[in-house]
Amino acid sequence: MEAVGRTPLRGGIDLGGTKIEAIVVDADQTVLGSSRHPTPATGGPTAVAAEMVAAVKAACQAANVEPNQLVGVGVGSPGVVDDATGVVSSARNLSNWEGSFELGMTLSHELGTQVFVGNDVQVATDAEFELGAGRPYSSLLGVMWGTGIGGGLILNREPWLGRGGAGEIGHMVVRINGRRCPCGRRGCTEAYAGRAAMEARARKKYEQGTSTDLFKLMRERGRTKLTSSVWARALEHGDKLATELIDEAVEALGAGIASAQNLLDVQAIVVGGGLGVRLGQPFVDRITKAMGPHLFNDVRPDIMLAALGDLAGGLGAALLVSRRTGEGDQAGPTDGSAPATGSDASATGRPV
Amino acid sequence: MEAVGRTPLRGGIDLGGTKIEAIVVDADQTVLGSSRHPTPATGGPTAVAAEMVAAVKAACQAANVEPNQLVGVGVGSPGVVDDATGVVSSARNLSNWEGSFELGMTLSHELGTQVFVGNDVQVATDAEFELGAGRPYSSLLGVMWGTGIGGGLILNREPWLGRGGAGEIGHMVVRINGRRCPCGRRGCTEAYAGRAAMEARARKKYEQGTSTDLFKLMRERGRTKLTSSVWARALEHGDKLATELIDEAVEALGAGIASAQNLLDVQAIVVGGGLGVRLGQPFVDRITKAMGPHLFNDVRPDIMLAALGDLAGGLGAALLVSRRTGEGDQAGPTDGSAPATGSDASATGRPV
Numbered sequence: 001m002e003a004v005g006r007t008p009l010r011g012g013i014d015l016g017g018t019k020i021e022a023i024v025v026d027a028d029q030t031v032l033g034s035s036r037h038p039t040p041a042t043g044g045p046t047a048v049a050a051e052m053v054a055a056v057k058a059a060c061q062a063a064n065v066e067p068n069q070l071v072g073v074g075v076g077s078p079g080v081v082d083d084a085t086g087v088v089s090s091a092r093n094l095s096n097w098e099g100s101f102e103l104g105m106t107l108s109h110e111l112g113t114q115v116f117v118g119n120d121v122q123v124a125t126d127a128e129f130e131l132g133a134g135r136p137y138s139s140l141l142g143v144m145w146g147t148g149i150g151g152g153l154i155l156n157r158e159p160w161l162g163r164g165g166a167g168e169i170g171h172m173v174v175r176i177n178g179r180r181c182p183c184g185r186r187g188c189t190e191a192y193a194g195r196a197a198m199e200a201r202a203r204k205k206y207e208q209g210t211s212t213d214l215f216k217l218m219r220e221r222g223r224t225k226l227t228s229s230v231w232a233r234a235l236e237h238g239d240k241l242a243t244e245l246i247d248e249a250v251e252a253l254g255a256g257i258a259s260a261q262n263l264l265d266v267q268a269i270v271v272g273g274g275l276g277v278r279l280g281q282p283f284v285d286r287i288t289k290a291m292g293p294h295l296f297n298d299v300r301p302d303i304m305l306a307a308l309g310d311l312a313g314g315l316g317a318a319l320l321v322s323r324r325t326g327e328g329d330q331a332g333p334t335d336g337s338a339p340a341t342g343s344d345a346s347a348t349g350r351p352v
Numbered sequence: 353m354e355a356v357g358r359t360p361l362r363g364g365i366d367l368g369g370t371k372i373e374a375i376v377v378d379a380d381q382t383v384l385g386s387s388r389h390p391t392p393a394t395g396g397p398t399a400v401a402a403e404m405v406a407a408v409k410a411a412c413q414a415a416n417v418e419p420n421q422l423v424g425v426g427v428g429s430p431g432v433v434d435d436a437t438g439v440v441s442s443a444r445n446l447s448n449w450e451g452s453f454e455l456g457m458t459l460s461h462e463l464g465t466q467v468f469v470g471n472d473v474q475v476a477t478d479a480e481f482e483l484g485a486g487r488p489y490s491s492l493l494g495v496m497w498g499t500g501i502g503g504g505l506i507l508n509r510e511p512w513l514g515r516g517g518a519g520e521i522g523h524m525v526v527r528i529n530g531r532r533c534p535c536g537r538r539g540c541t542e543a544y545a546g547r548a549a550m551e552a553r554a555r556k557k558y559e560q561g562t563s564t565d566l567f568k569l570m571r572e573r574g575r576t577k578l579t580s581s582v583w584a585r586a587l588e589h590g591d592k593l594a595t596e597l598i599d600e601a602v603e604a605l606g607a608g609i610a611s612a613q614n615l616l617d618v619q620a621i622v623v624g625g626g627l628g629v630r631l632g633q634p635f636v637d638r639i640t641k642a643m644g645p646h647l648f649n650d651v652r653p654d655i656m657l658a659a660l661g662d663l664a665g666g667l668g669a670a671l672l673v674s675r676r677t678g679e680g681d682q683a684g685p686t687d688g689s690a691p692a693t694g695s696d697a698s699a700t701g702r703p704v
Contacts, residue, residue, distance in 0.1 A: 139514065151615065155507060162491065162617025165649040172611035173646050174528050176603060185646060187607075251528060255539075259524035263503065263612055265514025294525050294537060297517040 009065055010321040011056050011073035011113075014313030015039070015048070015120065017093035017147060018225075022055035023314040024063035024070070029131055031311070033062030044096035045088075049103060053110045068112030071327045074320030075115065076123035076313045077103065080165070086117040093147065116320040120144075120313060121167055122159055124306075125152025126323075127316030128270045132307035139266040142306075143169060143257055144273035146228070148182070149190045151260065170194060174255040189256030193249035195275055199226040205241055212241035228278035235279075250283065254290020262296045272306025281305050361417055362673040363408050363425035363465075366665030367391070367400070367472065369445035369499060370577075374407035375666040376415035376422070381483055383663070385414030396448035397440075401455060405462045420464030423679045426672030427467060428475035428665045429455065432517070438469040445499065468672040472496075472665060473519060474511055476658075477504025478675075479668030480622045484659035491618040494658075495521060495609055496625035498580070500534070501542045503612065522546060526607040541608030545601035547627055551578040557593055564593035580630035587631075602635065606642020614648045624658030633657050 007027040014021040017039060024033040035058035040047040052075070060067050067073075079091025086104015091097040108115040118126075125134075125142030134140040134154065142152035149170030153160040160166055170190035171183060178187030182196050191197050202214050217237075218230050234242035257269060271284050288303045306312055321327070359379040366373040369391060376385040387410035392399040404427070412419050419425070431443025438456015443449040460467040470478075477486075477494030486492040486506065494504035501522030505512040512518055522542035523535060530539030534548050543549050554566050569589075570582045586594035609621060623636050640655045658664055673679070 153615075155512060160507060160616070163619060163649075163651065164617070165651070166615065166617035168614040168617075168648045171614045171646070171648040172524070173526055173607040175530075176526050176607050183648065185648075187646075255525040255528050259611060260615055262520040262523045263505075263518065263615065264512070265516070265518035265520075267515060294523070294539075296520045296523040296535065296537075297515075299515065299517070 008071045008327055009063065009069065010318045011059065011067070011070045011111075012314040012316070012318030012320075013052055013056060013073065013075045014124075014317060015052065015075060015077045015094075016313070017078065020048075020052055020055045021310070021314050022052070022059040023311070023318065024059045024065060025315065025318045029315060029318075031314075033059040033064075034314070035059040035062065040095060042095055045091075045094070045101035045103065046106075048094055048097070049101075049106045049110075052107060056107075056111055070111075070113045072114040072116060072321035072325060073107065073111060074123070074317035075103065075107065075117045076120035076317040076320075077117055078120050081117055081119045082164070083116075083118055083161075086115060088117060114321075114325070116324050118317070118320050119152075119161075119167070121150030122152040122161065123316035123320060124272060124308075124312040125154060125270070125316070126159060126319055127308055127312045128272065128306055129154045129157075130319055131315060132312065133270045133304040134268055137267040137302070139264075139268070141169075141257070141260055141264065141266050141269045141301075143253070143269060143271050143276070145193065145253065145271060145276035146273035147196045148194045149253070149256070150273070153264070153266075155264075155266070169256055169260050172256045172259055174252050174259070189252045192252035193256075195226065195228065195231070198231075198245050198249060201245060202226060202241060210241050213237060213239045214242055228275045231275065232278050250286045250290050253287050254292075255294055257287065258291040258294035261291070261301055262294070265297060266301055268302040268304065270304050270306050272308075272312055277306060277309050360423045360679055361415065361421065362670045363411065363419070363422045363463075364666040364668070364670030364672075365404055365408060365425065365427045366476075366669060367404065367427060367429045367446075368665070369430065372400075372404055372407045373662070373666050374404070374411040375663070375670065376411045376417060377667065377670045381667060381670075383666075385411040385416075386666070387411040387414065392447060394447055397443075397446070397453035397455065398458075400446055400449070401453075401458045401462075404459060408459075408463055422463075422465045424466040424468060424673035424677060425459065425463060426475070426669035427455065427459070427469045428472035428669040428672075429469055430472050433469050433471045434516070435468075435470055435513075438467060440469060466673075466677070468676050470669070470672050471504075471513075471519070473502030474504040474513065475668035475672060476624060476660075476664040477506060477622070477668070478511060478671055479660055479664045480624065480658055481506045481509075482671055483667060484664065485622045485656040486620055489619040489654070491616070491620070493521075493609070493612055493616065493618050493621045495605070495621060495623050495628070497545065497605065497623060497628035498625035499548045500546045501605070501608070502625070505616070505618075507616075507618070521608055521612055524608045524611055526604050526611070541604050544604035545608075547578065547580065547583070550583075550597050550601060553597060554578060554593060562593050565589060565591045566594055580627045583627065584630050602638045602642050605639050606644075607646055609639065610643040610646035613643070613653055614646070617649060618653055620654040620656065622656050622658050624660075624664055626662075629658060629661050 020037045037055045080089045088103045089100040104115045104117045128134045140154040144150040151167040151169030171188045175187040179191040181188040181191035284305045372389045389407045432441045440455045441452040456467045456469045480486045492506040496502040503519040503521030523540045527539040531543040533540035533543035636657045
């Protein structure tokens with residue numbers, strides 16, 4: 001079967017600290033092919049980019065299309081992303097990626113099509129806004145609860161990126177002089193609720209003699225980290241330390257998200273990310289309850305579980321292509337979007 | 353001298369808990385007349401509205417114009433403001449104003465010209481953005497440090513109001529389970545930094561036997577409350593309790609404003625309000641320093657003292673008239689503004 005004659009196809013890559021997920025979608029956002037590769041732990045940006053190329057090629061093979069037949073490929077990347085140039089800097093969860101790397105250019109050269117790079121959390125929020133739980137709304141806060149806590153903003157139906165660094169809800173302060181965060185600061189939401197911070201805390205407590213099954217469960221599942229599944233299983237077992245740490249996480253998320261809502265007063269909040277998706281609706285309900293005492297406005301926002309699950313990153317990355325080129329998506333460029341006005345939004349190369 | 357033949361004139365009213373300030377301005381934003389009346393402490397909304405009418409008439413007399421010759425009058429009001437209808441609800445700092453009152457309609461009837469009502473903090477932020485310290489920027493956070501802590505947002509050169517309740521930076525949580533806030537919640541920024549909260553704390557400490565000159569200074573100045581001037585004087589005297597409470601306020605403001613910045617990544621932050629203006633640049637410097645350890649982005653925003661001082665409220669209120677009618681301001685309606693897009697912004701009746 002030939003790709004020629006079919007609707008324009010787009011690629012999307014979700015670049016994570018442990019896995020690279022590549023998908024190929026059609027104009028209806030149907031996933032025609034996908035491929036999941038482990039993220040190289042050594043070799044730096046060059047090795048990671050090579051693995052991303054391999055993942056896209058595998059997804060293309062599954063979809064029966066050549067990479068250079070794609071309208072374009074979008075990437076949701078961690079680190080500091082320059083949307084206009086595709087340069088990614090300070091992706092500290094990735095191998096040897098402290099500096100800057102021309103990710104977009106490198107991939108484009110290898111794949112023979114145009115490549116657009118965006119922030120991973122913002123891209124997942126965009127996907128929930130366009131295709132998922134956020135569809136009915138014009139303003140949205142996406143909270144991605146995983147290794148860290150990321151935030152994505154949609155205001156007036158457009159991504160809000162600030163000067164390029166907006167959305168750091170994980171580093172909103174919920175306790176002055178509080179617990180040390182993996183970022184080095186104190187009292188951040190992520191210091192209590194990020195999976196990496198929770199694991200560090202659990203290890204410390206365990207080494208100090210606190211009883212827990214967390215690390216036994218980790219080894220049983222053949223893992224070297226406390227994954228979302230390990231946490232979920234430990235909670236099901238009623239593990240006391242896991243329960244305590246998750247209780248603290250929910251409390252911090254409640255305060256942090258409520259603070260964001262008091263400032264922005266958005267219509268809806270979507271909770272996703274690895275841990276958010278794995279723990280699901282019961283924990284969205286718990287976060288909602290934890291927000292309650294802090295919310296200033298009597299009219300509460302809608303608070304929902306992400307609808308796209310693990311696919312949000314890849315679908316959002318693929319949406320970058322249609323957003324920036326106007327091609328390959330039946331909806332065309334974001335409808336209802338106002339021309340950007342010499343503002344932050346246009347400076348970041350977002351579509352208008 | 354007759355008003356006829358001069359540029360179109362506008363009125364602005366800054367409605368505060370202790371004073372009503374009315375001004376008349378021309379197209380260059382020059383204040384041609386002004387009048388300051390105490391806010392009636394009894395008699396409810398009707399009495400307050402009558403005093404506002406009297407203040408406008410006095411300002412008009414000073415400017416040699418009749419109220420009905422004004423293009424319109426703008427009002428910056430506390431409480432929950434319905435921008436579209438001019439109805440003000442829950443203005444708890446004002447006499448007997450728990451319910452709703454048709455402030456815009458009432459004033460319009462008495463003054464014989466159109467009246468536009470906006471949120472006091474947002475209006476002051478708009479003034480700093482259009483005419484003051486925020487002019488060079490397209491995104492701005494205004495922090496009004498006074499009886500409470502109010503926040504105003506300009507994003508993409510437009511006010512961001514959310515569903516009508518945005519900007520509650522004073523109720524962002526900086527310490528989970530922290531100090532009780534006058535709003536009834538715990539750990540809000542305002543619980544540590546609002547002048548009302550600081551006064552309540554000072555009274556409690558004083559009654560418990562802590563030595564302080566705060567209340568002596570208050571009486572010497574013929575006041576019944578710890579005004580901004582009383583705080584400033586006590587700090588100059590090296591009063592220990594005042595110093596401690598202001599230190600806590602600066603610490604809380606640093607964390608709260610940094611949290612807002614981590615979420616929004618605006619270009620600039622303007623600190624105003626009664627206490628902010630009175631304490632001035634040295635305290636903006638202290639707040640900036642307190643923000644430092646919490647800011648996530650290495651590229652710091654510009655942080656400035658409000659440039660319009662006490663006039664921000666009145667000037668911002670007068671700007672509402674030109675924003676909503678396109679008349680009376682040489683700049684015309686906000687230049688560079690994009691059409692609102694069926695979004696939150698248009699629902700609030702903001703200009704497009």
